[in-house]
Amino acid sequence: MEKVLSRFAAVSTDPYTALTTWKQDTGRKIIGCFPMRIPEEIIHASGMLPVVMWRGNEAVTLGHSYVHNFNCGLTRSFIDDVMKEKLNFMDGMIFYRSCLQAEEIPSTIELNAPPSHFLYLYLPPLYPGIPFRDFLIQELKRMKQRLEEWSGQEITNESLNNSIEIYNKNRSLLKRIYELRKKRPGTIKAREMLAIVHSSMLMDKEEHNSLLESLLPELEGRKELTGDKIRVVLSGGLCQTPHTAILDLIEETGMVVVDDDIYTGSRYFANDVTLGDNPLESLADRYMKKTPPDPTMGDWNTLWTDYMVDKVKENSAKGMVSLLIKYCPPHLCYYPDIRRRFDKEGIPEVLLEVEHEIVSLEQVRTRLQAFIEVIKGGA
Numbered sequence: 001m002e003k004v005l006s007r008f009a010a011v012s013t014d015p016y017t018a019l020t021t022w023k024q025d026t027g028r029k030i031i032g033c034f035p036m037r038i039p040e041e042i043i044h045a046s047g048m049l050p051v052v053m054w055r056g057n058e059a060v061t062l063g064h065s066y067v068h069n070f071n072c073g074l075t076r077s078f079i080d081d082v083m084k085e086k087l088n089f090m091d092g093m094i095f096y097r098s099c100l101q102a103e104e105i106p107s108t109i110e111l112n113a114p115p116s117h118f119l120y121l122y123l124p125p126l127y128p129g130i131p132f133r134d135f136l137i138q139e140l141k142r143m144k145q146r147l148e149e150w151s152g153q154e155i156t157n158e159s160l161n162n163s164i165e166i167y168n169k170n171r172s173l174l175k176r177i178y179e180l181r182k183k184r185p186g187t188i189k190a191r192e193m194l195a196i197v198h199s200s201m202l203m204d205k206e207e208h209n210s211l212l213e214s215l216l217p218e219l220e221g222r223k224e225l226t227g228d229k230i231r232v233v234l235s236g237g238l239c240q241t242p243h244t245a246i247l248d249l250i251e252e253t254g255m256v257v258v259d260d261d262i263y264t265g266s267r268y269f270a271n272d273v274t275l276g277d278n279p280l281e282s283l284a285d286r287y288m289k290k291t292p293p294d295p296t297m298g299d300w301n302t303l304w305t306d307y308m309v310d311k312v313k314e315n316s317a318k319g320m321v322s323l324l325i326k327y328c329p330p331h332l333c334y335y336p337d338i339r340r341r342f343d344k345e346g347i348p349e350v351l352l353e354v355e356h357e358i359v360s361l362e363q364v365r366t367r368l369q370a371f372i373e374v375i376k377g378g379a
């Protein structure tokens with residue numbers, strides 16, 4: 001078990017080495033996907049490896065000549081990595097407009113450091129009506145066609161359905177690990193859970209599935225790592241991986257994470273693809289799902305706050321830790337509503353503003369300790 005967990009942690013903390021080694025070993029191409037909604041299954045069906053772009057492991061330096069320093073950490077760090085030629089092992093990149101800050105990234109890349117293959121997708125917001133679904137299906141067809149050109153391999157309905165099944169299996173294995181954590185809080189540390197999900201975004205899915213299958217029975221037999229701790233839920237963290245040091249602090253200060261609503265967490269594997277006659281339509285239908293509510297999708301009728309309140313209640317959690325990525329407009333726009341609603345419900349909530357650069361951990365510790373006092377005071 002420790003070997004598998006170490007492997008996931010190694011991939012998550014150093015994707016550069018893991019992916020260059022994978023490429024050397026397999027001779028296959030790697031395609032980077034901007035988080036959070038590109039259907040990786042189509043890339044997988046073309047025989048190439050889809051990987052979700054990540055926040056790098058260095059301070060941003062060169063990148064600040066190309067992107068504002070008031071952009072979110074993910075976009076700044078990604079541009080920095082590209083300009084430092086750290087992502088040259090990627091054969092292609094696929095972007096879409098997820099938010100205001102993501103909008104300028106593709107053109108910056110295309111103008112200054114174009115990869116061998118480049119695709120900008122127009123993925124629609126979740127406004128109601130059939131035209132959006134039809135438009136999305138046309139875009140997915142365009143994506144499929146482009147991937148066939150890049151890979152020199154036809155993507156048949158059969159190969160795409162096969163990839164969807166592999167991805168569905170990964171989602172169901174990850175869900176089982178989440179269920180285990182809910183049932184036996186503390187069995188899996190928050191940093192371990194992050195590495196498990198994040199590595200899925202970076203590894204060959206068949207290999208990830210097989211490692212998860214060997215890990216699950218071991219985890220089921222693992223002793224709980226913590227005693228009587230305060231149950232909390234994590235939320236936010238759009239696109240960007242949270243700092244593991246912050247996750248450790250949450251646990252060190254007396255809490256245990258029982259569930260989350262973060263992208264490098266439950267959002268990544270939410271919703272299977274329902275297989276039907278047309279796999280592209282099936283992928284479009286997964287994209288159009290409104291749960292979990294996504295603040296980047298322009299769907300103001302779906303209430304993210306309701307979803308979060310329900311998540312806290314269904315997990316019998318005592319509070320929620322919001323990880324707000326600095327300068328992330330979609331989360332910032334919703335946050336006042338979230339705060340008001342949690343106050344109204346009497347559910348303690350603490351906001352931790354996180355950056356790509358490490359924040360002052362002592363300040364975070366103090367906020368978390370104060371948060372615990374609030375929870376205990378209301379208990």
Ligand code: SF4
Nearest residue numbers: 072099101238239328
């Ligand atoms: S949604 Fe937030 S984290 Fe994601 S790219 Fe936009 S600003 Fe950055």
